Amino acid sequence: MKSLFCLIFGLLSCYAQAQKFTIDGSIKDNATGETLIGATIFNPKTLQGTTTNTYGFYSFTQSRDLVYLRVSYVGYGPVSLKFFLSRDTTINIGLVYESTLKEIVIEGKAEDRIQESTRMGTIDVPLQQIKSLPAFLGEVDVLKVLQLLPGVQSGSEGSSGLYVRGGGPEQNLILLDGVPVYNASHLFGFFSVFNADAINRVELIKGGFPARYGGRLSSVIDINMKEGDVNKFRGEGSIGVVASRLTLEGPIIKGKTSYIVSGRRTYIDAIASPLIRIASDGDERAGYYFYDLNAKINHHINNKNRIYLSAYSGNDKAFAKSEYDNEGSDNNSKYEEALRLGWGNITTALRWNSIITNKLFSNVTATYSRYRFLVNAQSKETTTSPDTTISEFYHSEYSSGIRDFALKADLDYVPNPNHFIRFGGQLIDHRFTPGVLSYKSTDAQDTTVGAQVTHAKEFFVYAEDDFMVSPRLKINAGIHASGFVVESRFYKSLQPRVSGRFLITPDISVKGSYARMTQYIHLLSNAGIGLPTDLWVPATSKVRPEHSYLASLGAAYNYKNAYEFSVEGYYKEMEGLIEYREGADYLNVESDWQTKIETGKGNSYGAEFFMQKKTGRISGWIGYTLSWTYRKFENLNEGRRFPYRYDRRHDIKVAAVYEWRPNREFSMTWVFGSGSAVTLPKSLYAAASENPSPNSRTGNYEYYGDRNSFRMRAYHRLDVSYTTTKKTKWGERSWSIGAYNVYSRQNPFFIDITGGGGRKPKFVQYSLFPIIPSIAYRFKF
Structure with missing residues (x-):
């Protein structure tokens, strides 16, 4: 017993x-x-x-x-x-938030370190660093900060477009509270649509894609809005050179329901329009402005359920109007012309979070997203004589856009510390309007020409597990299965994703990843600075989807829990890429866009080096990218491979924030990039044939040779900012003084050829921005 x-x-x-x-x-x-x-x-x-x-x-x-x-x-x-x-x-x-968090040394194994994660090519930029870095014209810009990371190209001077690992802007999945944003640019690409005061978190994924993301080839930019202070009313804002913004947040029901509202507007129109009117003696008026409005409501139903309703609306509006009188001896004529240009986004998300069990969490989201571009032109001539009055008019309107309704369910299941399982799916209803022109005049009835509206259904399901094989080996493996139904055609894709890390020592790990991606929508682009004339079009029965294969291998090192180092090599293949044929563009609406494109493929490979310090009085990062990017189309460049427009061999980014006193902060960024590839004539010659017609400026015929066979000069620029902050009785105020392009580098924007009239032809470089100072007043209460 x-x-x-x-x-x-x-x-x-x-x-x-x-x-x-x-x-x-x-x-x-x-x-x-x-x-x-x-x-x-x-x-x-x-x-x-x-x-x-x-x-x-x-x-x-x-x-x-x-x-x-x-x-x-x-x-x-x-x-x-x-x-x-x-x-x-x-x-x-x-x-508890600490504005300057000192480095923490932990005995034994430390948590949340770069070498521990299985994910590759993922960078989470602290929001405070985003707000502290120098801002173009004083406007804090999330996407411009992401351009400072390795593997990310900025495109043209001042542009907020992102070219990630050889991909184009359309290959970036930009999510705002889980809703795709199709055009993320204001002012023809110089500002992004995201107001930093309304943002909680920004994450960039450019490799090792988890299975829960899909629909794009190059990157995921996941942006989450703030939820609003559930305890007290507060606000913040700024007054800058070109725009002002204001954010208000607080409780509706204290401790249970909160809201946040954030708005931003430029006043370029208020400054420029009166000057234009004075210069034209009152005959001409013109202006431009953009605005953004974010709003969100967050409600705690109980300890296990929450609902959120968030929305974003933003628009760019430009206008020009002129009136002229022509008085004659027999009659008088009056001419009126007006042009309006506008484009913008609307996104909405209704989300329900539920803790089903203490190991299972669900998130169900219904979303709406719409992007629209509109040009309205009209003219009118009225002729008055002693006997009669004759009026003639012409009115045209060009529109394009894309609209989505979607329903998505995501579930997180954590059975034990060695597994983190995610699974779910989404259904999207697309409507594409690639470009429709309607017009009428004195001599013509209402007429509409252009591409037909196309409807399509896209769906996907996924499952992934981030699991520990052993203390040294951790793997994230998953599968993303998607489909696309359009014009009675069904495309399907099975996309395996796997990434892992192996700890060599507690501070050093090697990592590897492989991902296949499929994209069912295309962007027909006329230029590289995010012009609103770019057209979103679907895969069709004639145009197939885009596919990519991305493999990465690298290493990560954490030094004393203060510095993170990583090196990553990658190779990417892309197919199903589209471009306009030579001489084609969006204006020729009489022909279908599918007849104006070429389909091809591309590849990109290189290595990225990154060192980051997130905390302490001095924080920031240094990044370097060595890369090659090419395109190949059967009917372009005689079928030979050519460098991509934004292929840059060397790319260096430095960003630093120094808080030398609790209320004094200095920040700087410096960028260097090898010259972009451009197509220029290799020779000029006189010929007897009538076609092609000679260049009107030089009087000669031009021979171009291979596409993008020339390089612009290298690009480099230094930006600085100094911010002083002071506590007040009502809150906090700060002044930020900065300068863009401090040493006024004449960076190339484009190159043209001049000559003619007996002058020797030559290439001339045109630059956009010299040194530009800025000042901004910011406040919190």
């Missing part, structure tokens, strides 16, 4: 030790209640941990025992917990 008692006692002890319980909850900003995405929960005793998902939820299973937990997030003071775990427990934790 004594032996039996000892055996039973031993078995019960083993059972008690083997019992596992789950700790779940959310991590938030202690002051505002704002969700902290990607916060780390780590047990230094068991060397196990997890992170919060996109909605701040975490689940962590441990054995029945005394548990030590450390909770941390960049820019916030860490929190340590110690308690005995004897049952499933819910712990909601609030972290």
Whole structure:
């Protein structure tokens, strides 16, 4: 009996030790209640941990025992917990923001380090760094900061377009609260549509794509809006050289329901329009402005359910109007002309978060997205004579756009610390309007020409698991299956995704990844600076989808928990790319766009080096990219491979923020890029034939040779900013003084050929921006 008692006692002890319980909850900003995405929960005793998902939820299973937990997030003071775990427990934790977080040295294994993650090509830029870096004309711009990262090209001078690892702007999936934004540019590409004051988090994924993302080839830019302060009313804003913005947030029901509203508008029209009118003696009026408006409501139904409603609306509007009188001896004529140009986005998301169990979390989202471009032109001539009055008019309107309705379900399942499983799916209803021209005049009835509206259905399902094979080996593997139905044609694609890391030492790891991506929509682009005339078109029965294959291999190193180093090599193949044929563009609406394109393929390969410091009085990063990017089309360049327009051999980015006093901050960025590829004539000659017609400026015929066979001069630029901040009775105010292109480098914007009239032809480089100073007043209350 004594032996039996000892055996039973031993078995019960083993059972008690083997019992596992789950700790779940959310991590938030202690002051505002704002969700902290990607916060780390780590047990230094068991060397196990997890992170919060996109909605701040975490689940962590441990054995029945005394548990030590450390909770941390960049820019916030860490929190340590110690308690005995004897049952499933819910712990909601609030972290305190620290403007300058000193480096923390942790004995043993540290958490949330670059070498621990399985993901490659993923960079999470702290929002405070985004706001602290120099801003063009004082306007903080999320996309311009992302251009400072390795593997990301900026395109033309001042443009907010992104060219990631050899891809075009249409190959970037830009999400705002989970809703795709199809045109992310204002002012012909010089500003992005994202107001930094309304943003909670920005993440760039350019390789090692998780299975939950799809529909694009080159990158994912995942942007989450703030949820609004659930505890108190607050606001912030700024007054700059070209625009002002204001953000208000606060509780509707304290501790339960919150809101945030953020708006921005330029006043270029208010400055330029009166000057134009004075210069034309009142005969001409013209102007331009853009605006953005973000809004979001967040409601806690109970501890397990929350709903969100978010919306964004932004528009660019340009106009010109002129009136002239022509008085004659017999009659008088009056001419009136008007042109209006506008483009913009609307996005809306209704989201329901639910904690189904302490290990299973669901997110269901219904979304709406619309992008539209519109040109309206009209003219009128009225002739008055003693006997009669004759009026003639002409009116035309050109429009294009894309509209989406979508429903998506995502589920996160965390059975134990060694597995993080995600699965779900989405259904999208597309409507494409590639370009429609309608016109009428005195002599013509209403007439409409152009491409037909096309409807399409896109769907996908996915499953992925981020799992620990051993303490050294961790893998993220998944599958993304998608389909596209258009014009009675059904395209389908099975896209495997896998990435992993192997720890060589606790501070050094090697990583590898492979991803296949499929894109069912195309962008027909006339220029590289994000002009609104670019047309979104679908894969059709004649035009196939785009596909890519991306493989990456690299290494990551964490030095004393203060500096992160990474090197990553990649190779990408792309097929199904489209471009306009020689001489074709969007204006010829009488012919179908499918008859005006060429289909081809491309590849890109290179290496990226990145060093980042996220905390401390000095923070920032240094990045270097060595890359090659090519395109090949059967009927372009005689079928020979040619460099992509934004192929740059060398690309260097430096960004730094130095807080030399608690209320004094200096920041700078410096960029260098090899010259972009351009097509220029290789020779000029006189010929007897009538076609092609000679260049009117030089009087000669031009021979171009291979496409993009010339290079512009190298591009480099230094931007600086100095910010002083002061606490006031009502809150905080700051002045920011900066300069774009400090040493006034004459960087190439485009190259033209001049000559003729007896002068020797020559190439002339045109630059856009010299040194541009800026000043901005910012405030918080």
